Amino acid sequence: AQSVTQLGSHVSVSEGALVLLRCNYSSSVPPYLFWYVQYPNQGLQLLLKYTSAATLVKGINGFEAEFKKSETSFHLTKPSAHMSDAAEYFCAVRSGGSNYKLTFGKGTLLTVNP
Amino acid sequence: SQTIHQWPATLVQPVGSPLSLECTVEGTSNPNLYWYRQAAGRGLQLLFYSVGIGQISSEVPQNLSASRPQDRQFILSSKKLLLSDSGFYLCAWSGPPLGTEAFFGQGTRLTVV
Numbered sequence: 390a391q392s393v394t395q396l397g398s399h400v401s402v403s404e405g406a407l408v409l410l411r412c413n414y415s416s417s418v419p420p421y422l423f424w425y426v427q428y429p430n431q432g433l434q435l436l437l438k439y440t441s442a443a444t445l446v447k448g449i450n451g452f453e454a455e456f457k458k459s460e461t462s463f464h465l466t467k468p469s470a471h472m473s474d475a476a477e478y479f480c481a482v483r484s485g486g487s488n489y490k491l492t493f494g495k496g497t498l499l500t501v502n503p
Numbered sequence: 504s505q506t507i508h509q510w511p512a513t514l515v516q517p518v519g520s521p522l523s524l525e526c527t528v529e530g531t532s533n534p535n536l537y538w539y540r541q542a543a544g545r546g547l548q549l550l551f552y553s554v555g556i557g558q559i560s561s562e563v564p565q566n567l568s569a570s571r572p573q574d575r576q577f578i579l580s581s582k583k584l585l586l587s588d589s590g591f592y593l594c595a596w597s598g599p600p601l602g603t604e605a606f607f608g609q610g611t612r613l614t615v616v
Contacts (some may be wrong), residue, residue: 395546423604432509432593432607433547479547481605489535489554490562491597491605495546 391416391484395494403502408452408467410497412480415461422463423481424454427496433479439463450474475501505530509594509608516615522567522581524611526594529575534596536577537605538569541591553577589615 396411414420421440425433437448444456454465463480480494509526516522528534535554539547549562551569559569566585570578577594591612595605 425607430591430610430612432609433595433605434607435604438604489552489597490549490560491537491552491595492549493539493547 391420391482391490391492393480393482393492393494395478395480395497397497398495399498399500401500401502402470404472405469408465408470408474408499410465410478410480410499412454412463412465412494413461414463414480414482416482416484418484421483422454422456423483423491424448424452424463424465425479425481425493426450427477427479436465436478470499470501472501472503475499505596505606507594507596507606507608509611511611512609513612514614516584516613518586518615519583522579522584522588522613524579524592524594524613526577526579526608527575528577528596531596531598532574533599534575535599535605536571537595537597538577538579539593539595541593541610547593550579584615586615589613 392415394413423438424436427433436452437446439446439456447453452467477496477498479496483491506529537552538550541547553559553571567581593610594608597603597605
C-alpha cells in the first residue's frame with residue numbers, strides 16, 4: 390500500500406523567507422514522487438517530480454525537493470517566498486510495479502505575508 | 504500537444520437527481536484516466552481510475568460510478584445524488600510509463616442542494 394503524509398495543513402511565511410513544506414511517504418517499492426500546486430478553483434499544476442534519477446529535483450518557480458530514502462521524505466523548499474507562491478500544495482506518490490494509482494496527501498495551504 | 508477538457512465548470516443539482524460529468528483527453532492515446540474528489544481539508548480522494556477502455560478500478564465504495572466508453576473519454580455518474588456528493592471533482596490523465604506525472608482538468612464544482 391502507498392500513502393502520503395503532509396505535516397502541517399497550513400504554513401505561513403513572510404515574503405522573502407524560506408519555504409519548507411514537509412512530505413513523508415510510505416511505499417513497499419521504490420516510489421515515484423510528485424509535488425503539485427493548486428490555486429483557488431483551479432486544477433493542479435505539476436511543480437516537480439522524482440523518478441529515481443537525481444535525489445535533488447528542481448522544479449518550476451524556484452522550488453526544489455530532495456528525496457531521502459532513509460527518512461522516506463520528499464520535502465519541498467524554496468529559498469525566498471514570493472506573494473505569488475500563496476496556494477495549496479500537494480505531495481503525491483505512485484508506487485512502482487504495475488500500480489497506476491496516484492495517491493495524494495491532504496495538502497498544505499501556504500500563506501505569504503508582506 | 505495534449506489537452507484535457509472537463510465540463511461543466513460548476514453544477515448545482517437537487518438531491519436525488521442524476522449526475523454525469525464528462526472528461527476527454529486530446530493528443531494522446533491509451534492514457535490512464537482518473538477521477539478525484541476534493542473536499543475542504545481532506546486533500547484529493549481517488550474515486551476511480553482506468554488503464555483502458557471498459558477497465559475501471561473503484562477506490563471508494565459510494566454513490567458514484569465511472570465508465571470509459573472510448574479510449575480518451577471518462578465519465579463520472581450517479582443515479583441519485585446525495586448531499587454528501589458535493590465537492591470539487593477533478594479529472595486527470597497520465598501516460599503509460601509509471602514515472603510520468605498526471606495532468607489535471609480545471610475541475611467541476613458540484614453543489615447538491
